[in-house]
Amino acid sequence: MKILILxxxxxxxxxxHGQGSxxxxxxxxxxxxxxxxxxxxxxxxxxxxxxxxxxATIMKDKTGKQIVRRESSLAGFLKAVGTPxxxxxxxxxxxxxxxxxxxxxxxxxxxxxxSGKKFSHCGVDAFHLVKEExxxxxxxxxxxxxxxxxxxxAEVSNQFK
Numbered sequence: 001m002k003i004l005i006l007x008x009x010x011x012x013x014x015x016x017h018g019q020g021s022x023x024x025x026x027x028x029x030x031x032x033x034x035x036x037x038x039x040x041x042x043x044x045x046x047x048x049x050x051x052x053x054x055x056a057t058i059m060k061d062k063t064g065k066q067i068v069r070r071e072s073s074l075a076g077f078l079k080a081v082g083t084p085x086x087x088x089x090x091x092x093x094x095x096x097x098x099x100x101x102x103x104x105x106x107x108x109x110x111x112x113x114x115s116g117k118k119f120s121h122c123g124v125d126a127f128h129l130v131k132e133e134x135x136x137x138x139x140x141x142x143x144x145x146x147x148x149x150x151x152x153x154a155e156v157s158n159q160f161k
Contacts, residue, residue, distance in 0.1 A: 001084070022100065024101065025135060026105045026136050027063070028136060029047075029048035029129065029135075030044075030127055032113060034091050036040065036048070037091060038089060039088070040083075040085065040088070042078040042079070045078060046078055048137065048138055049137055050139040053074045053141070054070070054140045054141075055077065056068055056069065056070045056142040056143075057069045057146045057147070059144065059146075085115070085140055086116070087118070089113070089114070089115060090160070091111050091113050091114075091125075092114075092156045094111075096108070104129070105129045105130075105131070106129070107126070107127040108127075111123060111124070112152045112156060117160040119152075119157070121145045121146060122146050122147075123143055123146050124143065125141065126141070126143070128138070128140055137161065
């Protein structure tokens with residue numbers, strides 16, 4: 001629950017600068033995604049995305065070679081979220097930046113991923129969103145993944161001790 005509060009506070013602080021309520025609306029599907037992941041609720045996660053979604057992860061393979069793993073569908077991610085797992089997934093974010101051009105927005109944020117209280121990896125989440133009739137939705141998500149040299153702020157990592 002503390003993670004959701006942290007994400008909410010980030011959203012509120014973003015709302016205090018620049019576009020105010022529009023930034024809160026842009027962050028709503030991002031927050032819904034993380035809440036759904038934490039609850040294991042694939043329907044909630046699905047509601048954060050447009051009908052057609054692309055996803056990519058930039059990481060190093062076991063040999064240290066840089067790779068880009070692309071997903072052309074949300075189905076695998078939704079299955080992973082909805083499959084019961086012992087520990088809840090938490091992905092707190094910080095240093096969030098929002099850029100907007102009309103009905104297109106980009107959210108860039110540092111993150112750390114935890115399974116229960118165990119740290120897994122860190123990186124950057126880059127969301128591309130479009131404003132539909134029903135509100136902002138994520139249509140593309142790219143993340144980077146690192147297991148070393150992670151600089152997670154103490155106010156984040158302390159929640160998992």
